[in-house]
Amino acid sequence: xxxxxxxxxxxxxxxxxxxxxxxxxxxxxxxxxxxxxxxxxxxxxxxxxxxxxxxxxxxxxxxxxxxxxxxxxxxxxxxxxxxxxxxxxxxxxxxxxxxxxx
Amino acid sequence: xxxxxxxxxxxxxxxxxxxxxxxxxxxxxxxxxxxxxxxxxxxxxxxxxxxxxxxxxxxxxxxxxxxxxxxxxxxxxxxxxxxxxxxxxxxxxxxxxxxxxxxxxxxxxxxxxxxxxxxxxxxxxxxxxxxxxxxxxxxxxxxxxxxxxxxxxxxxxxxxxxxxxxxxxxxxxxxxxxxxxxxxxxxxxxxxxxxxxxxxxxxxxxxxxxxxxxxxxxxxxxxxxxxxxxxxxxxxxxxxxxxxxxxxxxxxxxxxxxxxxxxxxxxxxxxxxxxxxxxxxxxxxxxxxxxxxxxxxxxxxxxxxxxxxxxxxxxxxxxxxxxxxxxxxxxxxxxxxxxxxxxxxxxxxxxxxxxxxxxxxxxxxxxxxxxxxxxxxxxxxxxxxxxxxxxxxx
Numbered sequence: 001x002x003x004x005x006x007x008x009x010x011x012x013x014x015x016x017x018x019x020x021x022x023x024x025x026x027x028x029x030x031x032x033x034x035x036x037x038x039x040x041x042x043x044x045x046x047x048x049x050x051x052x053x054x055x056x057x058x059x060x061x062x063x064x065x066x067x068x069x070x071x072x073x074x075x076x077x078x079x080x081x082x083x084x085x086x087x088x089x090x091x092x093x094x095x096x097x098x099x100x101x102x
Numbered sequence: 103x104x105x106x107x108x109x110x111x112x113x114x115x116x117x118x119x120x121x122x123x124x125x126x127x128x129x130x131x132x133x134x135x136x137x138x139x140x141x142x143x144x145x146x147x148x149x150x151x152x153x154x155x156x157x158x159x160x161x162x163x164x165x166x167x168x169x170x171x172x173x174x175x176x177x178x179x180x181x182x183x184x185x186x187x188x189x190x191x192x193x194x195x196x197x198x199x200x201x202x203x204x205x206x207x208x209x210x211x212x213x214x215x216x217x218x219x220x221x222x223x224x225x226x227x228x229x230x231x232x233x234x235x236x237x238x239x240x241x242x243x244x245x246x247x248x249x250x251x252x253x254x255x256x257x258x259x260x261x262x263x264x265x266x267x268x269x270x271x272x273x274x275x276x277x278x279x280x281x282x283x284x285x286x287x288x289x290x291x292x293x294x295x296x297x298x299x300x301x302x303x304x305x306x307x308x309x310x311x312x313x314x315x316x317x318x319x320x321x322x323x324x325x326x327x328x329x330x331x332x333x334x335x336x337x338x339x340x341x342x343x344x345x346x347x348x349x350x351x352x353x354x355x356x357x358x359x360x361x362x363x364x365x366x367x368x369x370x371x372x373x374x375x376x377x378x379x380x381x382x383x384x385x386x387x388x389x390x391x392x393x394x395x396x397x398x399x400x401x402x403x404x405x406x407x408x409x410x411x412x413x414x415x416x417x418x419x420x421x422x423x424x425x426x427x428x429x430x431x432x433x434x435x436x437x438x439x440x441x442x443x444x445x446x447x448x449x450x451x452x453x454x455x456x457x458x459x460x461x462x463x464x465x466x467x468x469x470x471x472x473x474x475x476x477x478x479x480x481x482x483x484x485x486x487x488x489x490x491x492x493x494x495x496x
Contacts, residue, residue: 011256013256021252021256021331022252022331023443024443046330046331047251047252047253047331047424047425047426047443048251048252048253048254048256048330048331048332048406048424049252049331050252050331050333064337064340065255065340065341067286067287067290067336067340068286068336069286069333069334069336069337069340070333070334070336070337082333083328083331083333084328084333087333087334088334089321089333089334089335089336090286090334090336091285091286091312091315091316091321091334091335091336092285092312092315092316092319092320092321092323092335093319093321094321094323094328094333094334094335095320095321095323095325
């Protein structure tokens with residue numbers, strides 16, 4: 001895939017996935033391309049984090065490795081960082097430092 | 103490869119003296135007994151004073167682990183642990199064994215001196231013990247992931263899984279585990295079982311783990327996992343599951359069960375019955391200990407955030423998933439699977455490196471954690487029912 005189409009730092013693990021995985025860091029404010037669409041990433045993201053490839057309505061499953069990894073707790077737009085603020089487990093809640101549950 | 107033959111037909115890739123404390127009150131004495139020669143004498147033990155059949159079985163299996171050539175049991179004297187039964191099991195295995203009971207021999211100094219004399223005598227004997235040729239089909243290899251991040255499931259875990267496939271094809275026995283980190287994978291995993299009945303047992307084991315963790319209120323998920331980009335337990339599970347490769351699943355075992363033949367086995371590490379005694383495995387070494395109790399000669403430890411642990415008794419090969427972490431912690435890592443993310447290696451190349459390192463470590467090469475003196479060990483309370491007949495088909 002040419003880099004003007006999708007940023008080469010974004011790794012698609014399965015054709016049906018709703019997220020890309022970062023194979024390198026992205027700096028805050030960087031403009032990146034997802035399937036030819038430019039989006040600005042507002043926060044710095046580290047290796048291994050996820051960015052939405054498609055829009056996911058609230059309550060829908062998020063797919064990675066072609067399998068569900070939880071559901072959207074709010075609507076997710078393409079280019080959004082996908083993490084504990086917008087994705088929750090269908091099994092057990094995720095515990096974070098400070099006692100917060102997502 | 104060469105190994106030290108044991109009476110039960112297994113072969114060890116190391117030949118160490120296990121110094122085993124039977125209650126926390128004997129831990130210091132055990133440490134002091136092993137202190138003069140830490141490469142030759144490894145400390146293991148159980149801290150509890152209340153009896154526990156699981157801990158008894160684990161200690162029996164560990165004291166007769168193929169890498170162990172002699173055993174020094176260290177008892178305070180008044181603990182509940184059935185020392186006589188453990189001593190009998192070790193003696194029946196053909197290994198030299200002594201018990202040092204602190205309350206009988208006259209206290210700390212006398213106990214340390216008695217233990218050290220035994221260790222020195224046995225170490226000299228073990229150093230000249232004959233070896234036999236050993237093949238990959240003689241090896242039992244465990245795998246665990248610790249300090250996972252978003253890179254673990256896309257670099258080192260699939261590379262370890264590919265290495266497992268190659269080792270299994272060569273006749274080796276491979277064990278993957280932590281059913282609490284397979285939550286969400288039960289369907290795809292059951293489809294790989296040797297029989298439909300085994301598939302149902304695999305699904306039941308993961309369902310049990312999901313219920314257990316739901317009762318405790320936490321999944322097997324640490325804050326560092328989220329820092330590294332993992333969001334949910336099922337996401338972490340899918341990454342962890344990659345370690346199991348593509349081979350058929352030959353059986354389901356519980357800690358201390360010895361796999362009957364080569365192939366891939368899932369270890370069910372979540373206790374049976376109502377939730378008791380707390381979290382199933384309070385840290386990664388608890389999982390390594392359980393695979394050692396099932397005969398694992400060495401462990402492939404995949405890490406993204408950067409775990410530095412090793413283990414008593416059996417070497418740990420550390421596989422770095424994350425190239426940034428590898429550069430920070432290179433002295434602790436045996437293999438850099440992070441190169442895959444940088445385009446400098448393929449999964450296939452890293453799988454080959456892992457298989458080559460398994461052979462080298464089995465032949466005597468020290469892993470990084472071994473050379474650095476890591477000998478972590480932890481064993482806590484659990485309770486299990488025996489496995490059912492569908493768990494080990496054919």
